[in-house]
Amino acid sequence: MENTWVYQGNEPIKIKKYLQSLGMGHRLFNDLKNGEGEFLVDHRSVRPTTKILPNQPLTIKAQPELPDESVGISDEPINIIFEDDNWLVIDKPAGVTSIPGPTIKNGTVLNRVKGYLIRNNSADLRPHLITRLDRFTSGLLLVAKHHIASSMISQQVQQHTMLKEYTAIVEGRFNEGHGEINKPIARREGEISRVIDEGGQPALTEYWVEKEGADWTLLRLRLHTGRTHQIRVHLASIGHPLIGDHLYGGDTSKFAHQLLHASKISFKDPFTLKQLVFTSDLPTSFK
Template sequence: MEASWQYTGDEPIKIKKFLQSLGMGHRLFNDIKKGEGEFLVDHRPVRPTTKILPNQPLTIKVKLEPADPTVAVSHDPLKIVYEDDNWLVVDKPAGMTSIPGPSVANGTVLNRVVGYLLDHQSPDQRPHLITRLDRDTGGLLLVAKHHVASSMISQQVQQHQMLKEYTAIVGGNFTADHGTIDKPIARVADQARRMVAADGQTALTEYWVEGQGEGWARVRVRLHTGRTHQIRVHFAAIGHPLIGDALYGGDTSKADHQLLHASRLAFLDPFTRRELSFTSPLPANFNDIMA
């Protein structure tokens, strides 16, 4: 596959520095440098140390990744919110697993994306999930359709520049409309659950209360870090466990899984340099609780 950009700076710049400014990771650059692809300036092959002049186009060409034989192919349906040559945005229902594992080998989002790409004769058949969701959390997932896209977005993921917002229905009521939860999160030995602990990883959650009723509150949540179960752990830690979240002490009389939905996703497309933003409507069971 190939991708091109126009350099709009005022001074000459080395190819590596320019690509890093776009988000490219070191590994992909080194792979191309070592012969897994080539760099072209003004459509002519050049060395990796070449400097690009203002208004010159840079193109990279890389070999396609082979399909992963360990990932089963599923032709089960997917709800595609957005697609272009580089990205898929999928709206995952609660109850579907993101990636295969010991307990679920097929039917996950990744299996279905592979089947979708095969059905649509995509040249790239080894997708990469950039964001993931717990099985019982629904909403928006970002999928890179090839390894170049995965590399180009990695910087935004690592630096938490991607906007990820969730809607949750939690137990109890709040006195303030806005707040942050800054509590480190650690593993619980030999368990799936996590806990707040002084020796855990830094975790920061921001929230806005958007509605309240008898025994519940609807909150819009923004993640500033990406720890496992972060939202569930943090709200349980402040006395507002998610409705339906049995693992963290939530009320299960109204829902059989945590009421958490990835409702908004936004990022800077490193290929077009434009922001892409998507929203997902709440499932019916959220509205049932609030009604």
């Protein structure tokens, strides 16, 4: 596997500093430097301390990761809305788990992606889920097809510069069309649910009212942090639980799961340096 960039700066720059500016982590750079890859400038192998000049191409050649044998292989389908050499963007239906766990070992998104890569004779068979969704939350997931991509997008994930928007239907109506919920979230000891707690991790959710009914509201939501169950916990805390959310007190009389959909994701591709934007239509259950 190899990736190439053309340096667009005005002054010479060391390879490490340039790759860090693109998002590459220190650990991956060291792995490449210590035998797991090769650096080429103008198609010539060079030392990692080399400086590159404006308009020079830099290529990284990396060895594929070994497959994770603990992750099973599934031939069940995945709905791919975008694919290139580095990324998969998948539209996940409600009811499918993102990764294997104690109770669900196979059939998850990760198992299905591994099966898909094997069927397509990919050199890298250890996919990395960059974003995850609860089992009964539908919508967009970003998958890195190899560890170089996973490392180079991690800075955007950690700094919350990757845009993630959701659509939800919640109980009740709002007095304002736009607002923020800024409340820390903590784990409940021995439980899967989360709780608002001053000792928890900071969490910020922004919302916009898109449509209202007699006793419900359709919201567009943007995550500024990425806590487990963040949207579900935050909305329940202000008296507007998601319809169908049994874990946080939502009305389940008509829907068996929460009406939450990951409708938009956008990030700067560290390989092409272009801003990529993907959207997903609402499932039939919402309509």
